Amino acid sequence: MEIAIILILALVGVLIFVNRHSQSGGNRTLPNQKVSDGKPSLTTSLAPRKEQSPRFDADNAIPAPIATVLKGSAYVVDGDTIVIQKTQVRLFGVDAPEINHPYGKKAKWALVSLCKGHAVKAEITAKDNHGRTVAKCYLEDGRDLSAEMVKLGLAIDWQKYSGGVYRALELPGARKKLWLADARQKGRMKVWEQYDAKQTALNQKQ
Template sequence: MGFLAFLFRPLTRAPSRRGPPDIVVRDVVRNMPTRPRSTPTSRAVTVPRPEFKLSAASPYPRREERATRAHAVAAHARRNGPHLFKGKCWVIDGDTIVIDSVHIRLAGIDAPELDHPWGLKAKWAMVALCKGQIVTAKVSGELSHDRVVAVCTLPDGRDLAEELVKQGLALDWAAFSGGRYACHEPDGVRKRLWRAAGRQKADARRLH
């Protein structure tokens, strides 16, 4: 055999010692016996509504615990009249704070969400207002997305919602405040907080 004939000879594959070459892995997998899957059974789970009793837990409880606490506080306020909370607070965003593991929504205003323009600035403005202060929250029994709605004040009597509106970082929500904070809105604030203003208009159209 010449040198060129040796280079261009047809290549043949040696037979494998592990088995015949015509076995394909996907055929083996397809023919393997499968274990029957168990069908999950559905069951109704009811979230308990305990009596009004708060534990000294983490300021960021799980979602179910947050809802349970909020419903318990609101039910207590509806049965026995407005309830007062006092204590230092954690700030979630411009219109949500946490006192004694209960999430509280400031009544009558609408602040931008954290991912909206001016949302982070509204949060840190609320942090500056509440830092080192004992906040008093007057709970009336209303709920908003597993948060109790309350009017929150500082020791010197200032309304947190009013202070945030004065700084141009929240809007008066007339549907819930009756226009209580409208006079404190700076000029042009509804153009700046256009997403919050648009949310109020959409909510008004939905209700009517």
Template structure:
């Protein structure tokens, strides 16, 4: 795999190809032909994390009215089907989201093939996803605790 060259992102042998309209779940998860797919090689923020809705909306814009080809290549540790997903014009959905600054290359899984597409300071912007990649889950726990505290305060203020 050529680092930074998404056309060289060959994640392994293709087990099967699915084609159809995509139903977007979040920035790095879509459903195609009734199968939930985790996009190969990237990490986008969760919906309830900073920029999570932006990532989902960007993926929706990319997929709207398109027939997506999903090259199923793996199953991840959580049992999710992993696929390299392409638009009819050949654009790789993972690469497109990274180029927009709404997802990070995940070298552990991509071999770094999307790394050169990352925009400046994106790892600072998507700090929770970057922390997850480094295994710093305490950062996530702290974020979730603060979010929970704010929700409790807001709920108490309504009483």
């Protein structure tokens, strides 16, 4: 009888031990295992972050610069306009007579003579109100075409655009000779209108 009681107590002890061991084993965590407390956890990746390339900003993008120098043979349009590489270029800082104005054809052929046989280098400065490219134009020997035309008395300085750099090169009486160009610089376009009307009337009589 005593032996039976001892065996029963031993069996009960074994069962209690096994039960406690299984419960404690279920709550064990591995060394690298995180215990969740029910709240979302923030984890930091050890991998290097990939930098995002900036988005293209069309509104603030700067366009690629256009060519600032043209060089080549020149086709002469009139006394202050040439064409280089299919680009119409106006001589910087001077004003020559229009082709149909007094001395207009003479100015054109003087510029033809200057450019003939030379490559002309045009250093672009701006665009004028007519969309023409304005440039300082030089011959291969360094001569400034604007200055040369003024020295020939077939163009006058246009101070509004040149700052007066060619005024000292003007021949005496050049502004009286090129009076229509002078009138344009002074904003007296009515003089042009009167001249053009007179020329039209003369052509109609012929």
